[in-house]
Ligand SMILES: Cc1ncc(COP(=O)(O)OP(=O)(O)O)c(N)n1
């Protein structure tokens with residue numbers, strides 16, 4: 001029976017040891033830190049040396065009751081009585097290996113694409129090693145990096161089978177939580193473990209690194225393997241509005257710093273809207289500052305409206321640091337359908353970091369979902385939208401593993417389970433540029449507040465961000481659209497030119513009770 005715990009799967013790499021560090025000492029320390037299975041990978045050793053290393057490694061692993069697998073060499077596995085082998089796509093066939101190995105031996109196989117996974121299931125392997133999930137310096141890759149969403153799709157193929165799965169390639173303590181969350185399939189199939197070489201082996205303190213891995217893996221397990229939304233009964237309108245009320249007060253009380261990488265058309269009005277809400281904007285774009293800013297800001301907004309290729313580095317780094325520092329990332333993929341450059345960039349960004357909220361119009365979200373139901377023209381959506389917007393946002397939220405906000409005459413917001421339909425707003429919002437962009441700033445502001453509230457009430461380290469991003473997104477949309485209704489009715493508002501300053505003023509004086517009394521919200 002496969003009783004192996006694949007959680008923290010160490011693949012050895014003697015050539016990566018820090019100067020002066022003994023291989024067996026390093027191995028033992030990593031086992032003390034929680035490594036749960038070890039693969040001996042010797043690409044340069046001759047058979048005698050491989051056998052010697054494998055035998056002595058097994059003696060160390062036996063002390064900790066940790067199973068040992070052998071990379072590529074079935075003969076070595078048999079000779080040292082290892083638990084099994086790990087085979088690559090061009091190594092011995094699974095059937096031949098099975099016929100040579102003792103009954104019950106474990107066989108794992110590397111998979112770089114979905115067909116490999118299907119074949120592995122047919123061949124009756126015990127586990128698959130899916131990689132490379134990220135770029136790696138440890139080996140020359142012969143197939144493209146898969147990315148977390150690619151891993152998720154491969155896990156879905158394993159649904160209903162007993163085959164276990166680990167991801168490999170560039171996995172580090174710093175990206176582990178993002179890796180674990182990102183790799184969950186739309187059917188909630190999560191990884192059984194992660195395989196790591198350099199982050200552990202190249203460390204002077206492999207025990208400390210392994211302990212960090214173990215702690216994060218346990219925290220992820222504690223939240224049901226990253227279930228997108230903690231199970232909750234249908235949220236009532238009153239509960240939602242009470243939480244929105246808390247967030248409005250929290251913003252006013254704490255004035256969170258909201259880092260915004262946004263487009264040049266709307267930067268000033270976005271900053272002013274943020275100030276009017278009671279928060280503090282910082283519109284920084286220099287790649288070098290992204291780490292420092294992430295530590296001090298409450299949330300990050302990334303808006304690609306006027307992005308150039310030289311802006312991608314800041315967006316990539318900002319989102320990466322935000323994930324590392326558990327800060328919400330609100331993503332506004334402005335005009336994503338307009339060009340191949342935008343599509344590729346958005347795909348890369350969403351594969352690098354996990355957004356907490358994706359906000360877009362129908363055309364933009366259709367492009368992200370790969371749907372042809374709604375077209376776009378530049379940054380605008382064309383036509384009357386989706387025939388079933390609720391189902392669309394729910395499915396996209398599940399696919400992208402975040403809250404999705406579909407803006408339009410009715411705004412739809414989903415966490416992958418529940419959908420809120422918000423019917424506030426005014427048509428004048430469509431008569432000046434960047435009204436969608438300021439919704440992004442507002443959502444980021446209230447997501448920052450949601451973190452502040454969540455940090456006080458939640459005690460799990462397994463989440464990418466604390467707090468309820470669904471409520472943060474609802475608050476962001478509600479506050480802006482209610483203020484817009486009030487501003488549009490003012491006598492001094494003659495058109496879009498006088499509306500924008502009036503909107504800023506109304507946001508400045510808006511009270512939670514205005515929002516609660518005017519909110520038109522349905523939950524389904
Ligand atoms: C767990 C795990 N997954 C994948 C690999 C890669 O194996 P392979 O394709 O055989 O490449 P080499 O390791 O031989 O370079 C692995 N070793 N372990």
Ligand SMILES: Cc1nc(C(=O)O)sc1CCOP(=O)(O)O
Nearest residue numbers: 131132136138169170196197198
């Ligand atoms: C051995 C191996 N196999 C890979 C694959 O993609 O199949 S990536 C890889 C190396 C992983 O090393 P690190 O943890 O240092 O990035």
